[in-house]
Amino acid sequence: MAEVAVHGHHHHAHHFESSEHEFVSCKQGMWLFLLQEVLFFSPLFVAYAIFRSLYPGAFMEGHQYLDWRMGGLNTLVLISSSLSMALAVSGAQRSQTKRTVIGLSLTLFFALCFLVVKYFEYSHKLHLGISTAGFFSLPGIHDPKTPLFFSLYFVMTGLHGIHVIGGMIAIIWVLRRARRNEFNAQYNTPVEMVGLYWHFVDLVWIYLFPMLYLVG
């Protein structure tokens, strides 16, 4: 797709008519990819809906072991990262490389903050014996289905966390290219694509936070 010559001048691939043609094609491909991502997460939302309607007591009890302040902090962190990512994209579209680099670096920093908070949450729970249903060992649980709530919690946030890490790898890739001054108003496809992906990752969390932390 992207064969980059010296001085950041971009040649579109031979089967496209122009850079613009290449850009709109990449954008459509990316939206299709995000569509499959939505479907990839969908069974978890279905499982959540079913188990919550079957065992509402387990969700009430389980969510009390989650700290909404930690979840809220992470929500703020990710919303900020969406802002910095939007700044990076608009920087690339206006050939303002410095703004792109700063925006991407900030996004990377926020992503790291998110993972650090998540690490403390996870380790605290595992320390207490709150784990997936098969390894659950916290005493004093009233509802026998509460461990299932934590299976959902770990699977949903874990899968989201893996997507955050994937996004960070993609951000590092475009950050390196931005620092080499490869993006400008004529060619900024990778920044825009990574931006779309990052906004999707944020959006998933926007759903996960109330569903898991704010049950009561």
Place this chain on the structure above:
Amino acid sequence: MTQSGAAHGDNYLNHEKGIKSWLTTVDHKRIGVMYLFTVLAFFLVGGIFALLVRLELFSPGHTIVGPQTYNQFFSYHGTIMVFMVIIPLIPSTFGNFILPMHLGAKDVAFPRLNLLSYYLYIGGAFLAASTMAFKGIDSGWTFYAPLSLQSRASTTLVLTGAFIMGFSGIITALNFITTTHKLRAKGLTWDRLPLFIWAMYATNIIQILATPVLALTLLLLVAERVLGIGFFDPTLGGDPVLFQHFFWFYSHPAVYIMILPAMGIINEVIPVFSRKTIFSYKAMAAAIFGIAIVAFVVWGHHMFASGQSDTASFLFSLITKLVGVATGIKVFAWLATMYKGSIRFNAPMLWAMAFIFVFTVGGLTGIYLSTIATDIHLTDTYFVVAHFHYTMVGGAITGFMAGIHYWFPKIFGKMYKEGPAAVACALVFIGFNLTFFPQFIAGSRGMPRRYYDYAPEFTYLNQLSTIGSFMVAIGFVVTAIYLFQAMRNGAKAPANPWGSATLEWRTASPPPHDNFSTDPVVTAGPYDYSSIKV
């Protein structure tokens, strides 16, 4: 890379030389050919397991192996044939080779992603196949919980392999959809698209919407086995029926991932060999999309006997019958296309006619199974096995055989001999019906599927089945022999041996590296033969 006006005799096969040029190629034609040989190699492996299953069932009780090994045989046969063969069979081979050429494009939209999808497929397939060296697999191709959770076989590994192969299919699908939207030749409007493209488009939509659901479900099974999440495990509060819902939400649309591309091929072959434009182009395209849409709301017909509510079963049963309507439109339109045409009985046409016959039997028996009262009787019997094989082998494999005979001259630039091709088609057709028709009878009399042993009164029917399966095998071996011979020293193929009107036949056989020496312009429909002499 963008050299145009290639020298005479330069084609995609000899444009670059050496094994490395193949393994690192981003040329959609070469990737298609690599897929072709890889998928067919797995077809051979899956076929050997099929023969082993049939050998064991030649007589009741112990024939060649014990029950544990038998479980492994049918699990490998099913898993290999479904995930490694039939799903990628047409989309990854002809989809890759023909789709961009049908569109008049130089390549797919994302050529490097295309190569990545090939390596994901190979990686996933070898991971799944590597379980043979460990503890094997024994829970069929459906991996139903709780059996797959309790199984001590290498289930985790095979699930991981299928997960990776799923992403290969998703990437291919988004690549093809983007290619179809953005890279059509000048004048190739949506109502001039060959119906193979419409079929691929519908297939790709299913792949994008359904495959991720299976991917996540397999991932949950892995997490279930490794991390004990318990979603599907009743001892941990989960529900095994939830697995069935997730699994069939993908796996029912998946049978249309397998069959729609085959229908697409039949759409191409029948008009060319009848010298008539396709009957009711728009109804054909609509029927393809009708099947694809309905595909998403019929999964519950796999679960009539799983304790699903009667209301749900009733609705699923009713909606399932709509598939029969759309399929009926297609079958009648194919027959109407042949009606009063000048039919030529070349190998692709023979296979296409075999397809119509066999697939119609498969489709009609689907009506029995979508009817709740009869399905309760037929669930988990050999009737289901026969129905499934009539649609999947009779549909997907027969459609693929029509396709390989139709496009072989284009892909390899050589002609094969028609005589042995007709013999092979007859062998497979007769052998196939001999294998699976008796299974309808055995099933309706109550012979359960997947059992190692059976009651003595089913011996005769099972022996017919086993004899038929070996006829099919001989038919495929004959096919392999004459096609390899043609590749080595067949007569040189002209650019358009069948007198087709779609774009891939406007360029040399085999095509040059860039597909077309000049960008093609389309001025007529895909089945307009008025200006083409045979």
